[in-house]
Amino acid sequence: MSQLEDKEKSIQYFLEQCIQKRLSFYAYSLPGDQEIKIGIQTSPTKFRTLLDLKGKDGFLFVPFDVDGEQAPYFINPEFEFSSYSIHFKDFAGLPDQEDEDSEIYESSKEDYFVQIKEMLTDLQSKRLDKVILSRVHVLNGKGRKEAASIFLRLNETYPNAFVSMVDIPGEGLWIGASPERFLNSDGKTIETVALAGTQKLGDREVHAVEWETKEIEEQAYVSKYIEELLSNYQIRDYQKKGPFTAQAGNVVHLKTTYKANTELSFDQISSFAQALHPTPAVCGLPKNKGMDLIRKVEKHRREYYAGFLGPIHADGSLALFVNLRSMKVLKESMALFVGGGITADSDPEKEWMETCFKAQTLLKVIK
Numbered sequence: 001m002s003q004l005e006d007k008e009k010s011i012q013y014f015l016e017q018c019i020q021k022r023l024s025f026y027a028y029s030l031p032g033d034q035e036i037k038i039g040i041q042t043s044p045t046k047f048r049t050l051l052d053l054k055g056k057d058g059f060l061f062v063p064f065d066v067d068g069e070q071a072p073y074f075i076n077p078e079f080e081f082s083s084y085s086i087h088f089k090d091f092a093g094l095p096d097q098e099d100e101d102s103e104i105y106e107s108s109k110e111d112y113f114v115q116i117k118e119m120l121t122d123l124q125s126k127r128l129d130k131v132i133l134s135r136v137h138v139l140n141g142k143g144r145k146e147a148a149s150i151f152l153r154l155n156e157t158y159p160n161a162f163v164s165m166v167d168i169p170g171e172g173l174w175i176g177a178s179p180e181r182f183l184n185s186d187g188k189t190i191e192t193v194a195l196a197g198t199q200k201l202g203d204r205e206v207h208a209v210e211w212e213t214k215e216i217e218e219q220a221y222v223s224k225y226i227e228e229l230l231s232n233y234q235i236r237d238y239q240k241k242g243p244f245t246a247q248a249g250n251v252v253h254l255k256t257t258y259k260a261n262t263e264l265s266f267d268q269i270s271s272f273a274q275a276l277h278p279t280p281a282v283c284g285l286p287k288n289k290g291m292d293l294i295r296k297v298e299k300h301r302r303e304y305y306a307g308f309l310g311p312i313h314a315d316g317s318l319a320l321f322v323n324l325r326s327m328k329v330l331k332e333s334m335a336l337f338v339g340g341g342i343t344a345d346s347d348p349e350k351e352w353m354e355t356c357f358k359a360q361t362l363l364k365v366i367k
């Protein structure tokens with residue numbers, strides 16, 4: 001076995017132990033960075049607003065619907081490790097824990113069609129401009145035992161994604177490879193993106209991809225929302241790039257990036273993040289109508305899918321991502337969450353296919 005393989009095996013063993021002992025932990029790698037960071041805390045804390053995390057180091061995990069059943073969690077690690085300097089930690093003294101299991105509603109194609117038609121009625125009567133319909137795809141036969149190796153394979157396969165694995169006992173184990181930055185700040189600048197519109201890349205070159213009006217419009221809604229928010233926060237000095245085509249595994253999206261050279265206090269950043277979530281890339285426009293329609297139409301709970309997650313540091317810097325291309329890992333199955341933006345011009349069959357392409361991002365690596 002090569003030295004590298006040896007190291008990977010030890011990270012895998014380490015993560016498997018964390019899962020088996022039901023420790024609460026996070027593991028992630030940032031886009032473009034091979035290093036995997038891991039943090040463990042015996043009991044993670046719930047928090048209300050980002051302001052509660054001022055001056056703290058750790059990892060946050062926020063659900064889609066912050067007024068729903070799931071709480072935002074913060075893991076403030078007692079132990080931190082890096083894949084570059086993993087030192088063996090002996091978990092032998094801790095007992096293995098029984099895997100808890102839960103049931104998640106899986107939508108059939110028929111369910112999805114009923115739901116999209118219900119949403120289209122509201123969109124066509126112009127009650128709202130856009131809403132995101134999601135569904136759950138359950139894959140049986142692989143579960144918690146395979147989670148660590150799948151997480152490591154996602155890291156290899158998608159070096160430009162935010163690849164994460166988070167386990168909060170009682171809430172569940174989540175894995176994802178997100179293409180979408182939520183909010184980044186290093187204290188001097190803040191960055192966010194408007195990402196929407198999806199096509200399967202197939203064997204085309206990324207620059208050869210062309211976009212239809214429906215896709216251009218659905219992405220423009222997200223841009224408009226971000227620009228309004230920046231303006232509400234009196235942030236006028238920002239660089240905007242795009243929209244351009246960005247690849248995320250087997251699919252491509254339309255993307256506009258925003259980088260503001262504004263020093264914001266932590267209080268301002270936390271308030272901005274709260275106002276930003278959930279964007280019309282995952283909820284709808286107007287936001288409250290999108291949220292109401294999702295609550296009414298979708299039969300499953302999104303839990304942490306389409307929420308946001310990522311590391312935050314004591315100096316106020318943070319790197320947060322939208323929890324997309326993600327799944328909840330159950331005892332012996334995996335629940336993949338996939339969705340897409342619906343507008344008055346949506347074609348149900350095309351939208352369904354779009355969710356299938358998105359599911360492939362994970363399925364390709366799991367199988």
Ligand SMILES: C=C(O[C@@H]1C=C(C(=O)O)C=C[C@H]1O)C(=O)O
Nearest residue numbers: 195196197198281338339340341
């Ligand atoms: C909702 C998802 O993705 C979001 C929706 C997109 C769309 O509607 O085209 C594209 C990228 C993401 O912002 C998902 O992957 O589940």
